Amino acid sequence: MKIIMSLLLCLFSLNGIAQYNTNLSESAEISLITVSPGNDLHSNFGHSAVWILDKERNLSIVYNYGIFDFDTPGFYMKFTRGKLDYRLGAGSINYLVNSANAENRSVFQQKLNLSYKQKKAIYAYLVNNIQPENRYYKYDFFYDNCSTRIRDLLEDVLGEGLVWEKEAEGYTFREFLDIYLENKPWQDFGIDLALGQPTDDLADKRNEMFLPDLLMMHFDEATYNDKPIVEDKIILYEAEKNEDAASFQILPEYITWFLCLFGIFLSVRHHKSKLSDVWFNRLLFIITGLVGCLIFFLWFLSDHVATVNNWNIIWAFPLNLFLAFLLFKKPAKKWHTVFYAVFGIAQFMVLGFFYTLPQAMHAAVLPIVLYFAFKSFNLLYRTKKMNT
Template sequence: MIKRLLLGLLLFASFEAFAQNKLSENAEMSLITVAPGDELYSGFGHSALWVEDKSKGLSVVFNYGTFDFETPGFYMKFVRGKLDYMLSAGSLSYLVNSAKAEKRTVIQQKLNLSLTQKNEIYNFLLNNIKPENRFYQYDFFFDNCSTRFRDLLEDVLGNGLVWERDAEGLTFREYLDIYLANKPWQDFGIDLVLGQPTDEIADKRNEMFLPDLLMLHFDEATYNGNPIVEDKIIIYEAEEEEAKLGFQILPEYITWFLCLFGIFLSVRHHKSNLSDVWFNRLLFVISGLVGCLIFFLWFLSDHVATVNNWNIIWAFPLNVILAFILFKKPAKKWHTVFYAIFGIAQFMILGFFYTLPQAMHAAVLPIVLYFAFKSFNLLYRTKKMNV
């Protein structure tokens, strides 16, 4: 959940710089939660684990979910879901200063653990941060900076750890919508590429993929009947910024404009022979390119959440090619067959738009509406194209 190796966070030059055999009785272990930031890469927050042992002069923050921009083929590996993320370690002051610069609140939860449990967790992290162990296959929902600490505590505490807080009952996509409420275009793009798995309801464990939810579950968690959090401290509280009021161009404004403009062109074509071919070709090319991306993420990447994407019904990858084959005179028989099949598919999406197994973004509705209208409009017009 971090764009780079935690900007401003010190990476220790050597593993031995902070490796200690055992923690002392005075050692403290805390879950650190950094609030969401304004940028997309920081928009979901961040989790870290702080180990402090003043008697040994030890203070180190462990962070999962960090990566290196210098990785060869970085962007292609990122898109394909093959980018290696790593466990890194550094100073709390650098993490806090970075959060202050981005106006993000930092909260500490001191964990009520025995010395044995603290040492087990600490030794696991020391072993995990070794060069041969520190890299892992990141997954935004199921294996990120938050879920790693959830899993670690579950492994160490076993059945004695009970997550008492009930799940919110929201899907993964609904959680993303909440966090992306002020980023409508990013929300639109993410909605387009995430498939049906994103619409599964997240249970109490799975909703901890969000640092905020992990923190809330730790607040109410117990170990053998005792609270797992013994103290909660706000290390830095960012001032709340007033919501910026003003007109914002939303994706659905653009798609409704395109839909109505396309219908207008079709009506004008019927009355004055004003050609709308260029407009239809443009929409087909754009939808086809979106479809190619959906196909790539579905079949050629390791991302779990991008499979079974129903948007491929309207964002058909072959539209990129069909844009330059269709809309010609004389119309061929297969043109008619395509318009009929494509149009029926769009009408089916319209009829079940709000009951599909996958929730589609509101901006998709006018696109599907136009494609449905245009398919049957062209189906009618092909009868005259050969005249």
């Protein structure tokens, strides 16, 4: 989760952290810190961190697995291809809370009920992880992020005695994202287009901990040797409630339904008055072709696990970008009619199974597929009848 745009400004370097004595005092506390989701793109899903507090040793460090460097050469290409290195960083609890305060995001602390030996083991684990040769890892939104790393840390240190008692919510990864993006329809639409069939897998109790909120909830009910792992839960900062009335939003499906109906209108007018709809079809093919190129790139040329097997490529066909300039010409060639027939059948199949496909498609996709199905057979009819 990309939490870090604001936190990067407040984190301090601890390159010499190996100098710390990992033998904490017996009064040391280890806590899970959860920052609630924010309103900005980078804070949609919240954040998790581990806080080590040892007042006797005058030690207070927040460990955070969500750091990356904007100055990395080829940053955007590496991010898109899933090859961007994230790293473990360390900072101050005051900076974290103040940053959350500025963004009106709640901060929760769960003090963990651990033995002295376990506290030392966790601290030693983190000190080892933050060494230059160990601190970097390949980030994965669902399976390897700031929350799952903390889950794995506790499982590694505590072993089989740690039991996640809370049952899974029973949602797919995509359904979880939909919940968090409910009030951000365009972000939801974009993410739905980019993510493929693996996003519709059911998340079990471990996998749903990719979300900081869910990690916190599982910690609330987790036990170690039949005793609660959380001994105390404290609100370090409580966000103010936003009571602003919900404003009207232009949803993606409003736009796509308008385009669908407008395209059908142009087709009817073409039939009655010979008003050309070529420019509209070419523009739609160019747009969907660009979307298709992005889908193809994320599927075949990136390391992202969740972007493969993306069924949106059936309508967002990468070659549409080039076909926009090769189709819709007079006289129509034989391969034009073959394409219209194959493309139209594919769109009708998507329409027929729209709500039962292995991959859930966004509601805004339906009008686009409907128009492509209509237009393919409309053009097929035209070329067969009078080659116009």
